[in-house]
Amino acid sequence: MATSVTSNSAEMPEKVEKPNLAGAKLRWRDGIAFRLTFSFAAIMGITFLLASVLLSWRGHVQQTEETLSKLKTTAAILAASAADALADGDRQSALQKITAIRELKGVVFVAIIDKDGKRFADMGTGGYLASDINDEAGNRSLRILVQRNLWVSSEIRKSGMPIGRIALLADLNDIRGQFYTSIVFNFLYALAAVLLSILVGTRAIRKIVAPLGDLSGLMNRLGQDADYKERASETGNGEIGILARSFNAMISQIAARDSQLADYRQNLELKVEERTLELTLAKEEAEEANRAKSDFLATMSHEIRTPMNGVMVMAEMLSVAPLPERHRRYANVIRQSGQGLLAIINDVLDISKIEAGKLELETTEIEIDALLDGVVCLFQEKARQNQIDLCFHISRNVPLVIAGDPTRLGQIITNLVNNAVKFTESGGIAVHVSTFAPTANGICHLRFEVRDTGIGIPSDKLASIFERFAQADKSTTRKFGGTGLGLSICQRLVEAMGGEIGVSSQINAGSIFHFDLDFSVLTDAPANRLSSPVPVWVRTGGIFTGRLLLDALNDTGLQTRRFAPGMEGPLPGQMIVCDPAHAQDDDIVSLGLQRIVIAAIGDGAAEEMVRHGIACDMLSFPTKRAELSEMADRIASNEPRGKKALENISSAPILPKYEGMRVLAVDDIAVNREVLRDALNSFGVEVSLASNGPEAIALITSQEFDLVFMDCSMPGMDGFETTMRIRAMEEQQGCAPVQIVALTAHVSGAEADRWRQSGMDGYLAKPFTLQGLANALAAISHPKVEPKADPAFATTEEFVSSKTLELMQTLSATGGVEMADRIFRMYFEHAEPAIRDLDEKLAGANAKEIASSAHALKSMSYSSGATAVAAVCQKIEDTAQRGSPPARIPAMQELCAVYEQTVRAMFGHIEARSAQPAAGNNFN
Secondary structure: OOOOEEOOOOOOOOOOOOOOOOOOOOOHHHOHHHHHHHHHHHHHHHHHHHHHHHHHHHHHHHHHHHHHHHHHHHHHHHHHHOHHHHHHOOHHHHHHHHHHHHHOOOEEEEEEEEOOOOEEEEEEOOOOOHHHHHOOOOOOHHHHOOOOEEEEEEEEEEOOEEEEEEEEEEEOHHHHHHHHHHHHHHHHHHHHHHHHHHHHHHHHHHHHHHHHHHHHHHHHHHHHHOOOOOEEOOOOOHHHHHHHHHHHHHHHHHHHHHHHHHHHHHOHHHHHHHHHHHHHHHHHHHHHHHHHHHHHHHHHHHHHHHHHHHHHHHHHHHHOOOOOHHHHHHHHHHHHHHHHHHHHHHHHHHHHHHHOOOOOOOOEEEEHHHHHHHHHHHHHHHHHHOOOEEEEEEOOOOOOEEEEOHHHHHHHHHHHHHHHHHOOOOOEEEEEEEEEEEEEOOEEEEEEEEEEOOOOOOHHHHHHOOOOOOOOOOOHHHHHOOOOHHHHHHHHHHHHOOOEEEEEEEOOOEEEEEEEEEEEEEEOOOOOOOOOOOEEEEEOOOOOHHHHHHHHHHHOOOEEEEOOOOOOOOOOOOEEEEOOOOOOOHHHHHHOOEEEEEEEOOOOHHHHHHHOOOOOEEEEEOOOHHHHHHHHHHHHOOOOOHHHHOOOOOOOOOOEEOOOOEEEEEOOOHHHHHHHHHHHHOOOOEEEEEOOHHHHHHHHHHOOOOEEEEEOOOOOOOHHHHHHHHHHHHHHHOOOOOEEEEEEOOOOOOOOOHHHHOOOOEEEEOOOOHHHHHHHHHOOOOOEEOOOOOOOOOOOOOOOOHHHHHHHHHHOOOOOHHHHHHHHHHHHHHHHHHHHHHHHHHHHOOHHHHHHHHHHHHHHHHHHOOHHHHHHHHHHHHHHHOOOOOOHHHHHHHHHHHHHHHHHHHHHHHHHHHOOOHHHOOOO
């Protein structure tokens, strides 16, 4: 990689002062070659020296252990042969037994010692004291190097009883000699290796640093005569090549400086035209990047919504099951959490829609209480874990039902509460809804406030807090997370709905976000139903809960006051609303007050107090105005529910039935078809299945269907092409068109509107809900309501989604065992060929085919609850989509291991559930 110089026609337009570099020559010991060689030699010498010592010592230790083992074995054999002689006191016979030491190399002396410690017989060279025989402390490798002899002894037994011992003395001169000889030879070998390494390394180092010397000389010459015609050779590789190319680039830039200035002066107009062309190209690239971003968002939405389909359906099936009230709230939180995740997905998509001016608002009924309850429940568990007081209050003059876009309104409130939870470490968060202007002409003017006691926002940052990707303090991103996107979406949504949003804040004192919107009133605010005020007391913790609960109870017509410790006023027998932490305070107990405890999500203390008679009733928290009105009626009539509050299994929403309706479900993934069929069966419809477009066309040709659910993303003939062929066939035959509803996870991008272009009647976005299915069915039929059977409850398996198991149990009257067995076996039947197909694709190393095969296996795994397998497939798919096919063997080893564990988990679940009696399947 020698560096040579070549000439170049570039010239410097002017002379610069040249430094005097004459005599700039290095001493030999300062050169990099010498220093590298010296360092290399030192390292190699130390390494080989240590290696030789360690090898010699290892050999010595091994030989010592072998010698000790042989001596111990010999001692044991002699002890066994001399046992009878020692027991009989026959010294002559004992000597005969130990004469064998004459044939043993290295053994110089042997002695038989009786049980009294006296020498019974001995043989060998020299005489030794009994104390010497007992000294075996030198049997260590290190001491053997300086010790001449080695004692080894063995116990002599007769009939299992010890009667003496036998001791052997070995000569260690041979072991020491071999060790020292090994040291010498290993050292000589190491020395020879070091010398050879230095010789080879010196030549290699000189070859490596030679280009540096050439480059240094070139730079020295350039510094003296400023002749920028010369260039360093760029044929080398590695750091030397990079240095040469960088050096040449620097010289070229210097040489081109003046010529560029002259060129700019002479060709300014041409340069302007070129820059305009560059800007035009940049604009086109930006537009292309924006289109790519939209496609990416659409793909991301599809990939997330596909697995979310199973989560949302299962959570909804649980929420409509006849469960105890507390467990129903848990199921609703799962469902609301899934809706919150979809809201996050929609946040990202909404930015693109708002920027493109394509944001559409819907107008439908909004129940304010249910909306706020859903938002607060979504964050209640996190707030409880962080010991933050989270609650909401709706003023009594706020209408019960208004007309607007519930999704967008909930999205705004969710983002604001999420922002408050993120930046509040202690204290509380309160959501408040009130009317800030009189209602007129059926229009109400509502103000929504989210107040927190968080870190606050500096006054100079308030103006920019609603900008995209903005944070009041960039350092907070690392601590609290977030991108600053949520507040920007809130502002744009509020403005799109014709309102205004603002914020007031103080550092370390918290913030108040508020927005004002106008809505049409559909149902007025509830009236005060109590004819006369009834006294009730309140004692709760939390910075906001107590005050807001007082206001909420007063809105019902109760005469509510706070009961502080040491306060006088409550009369014996009156009622007090308190949280479980204060229910057994001495002053409350001593007055004999009837306690109504607040039951928060995830806290079973309130139920236990009602169960043991400590409390007479309980109030769910967060609390809707309807629940507060019912509690006020019970307080006014002095008729608390007692233990009936625990038996309250609220009637589950009954699924409508569409008996006689025929539905065709088309999906290329078998597991997806099963999930869709089971969900549709819950409505009582007759379901047929098709795995691809041609099969669907054949079924529609031979049978009549009321509705077709068509998956859009199918290999070969996709759902759009299938629909177009069906429409063409219907037009040709002159028959009535069948209703076709798209099932798609593409809710943005170019794919979002293809369902309409292909002739479909509507679309159902994944993850679909039972309500979405019901709406599609209701469009062509009238429901017949029938009761549902109680679902069974299943435990969560490690490799199988617990939500999948819960859905199976909700849809099956037998506790989900038969359905689980059927779906799991179908999954085994289709997953194993899919795994083999993925293995073949990995062997072919075609990234696109690998991603497609992994996606198919991932989809069926998510639908059947095999989340661990789906996660591995997702990793393989992500790697392949980046254009670098994953290594076949590691990927398949991980996939097969997780698949085997998943299979065992599935069969284990079926066996465990089959062994349980049906009556035991409940939430107790």
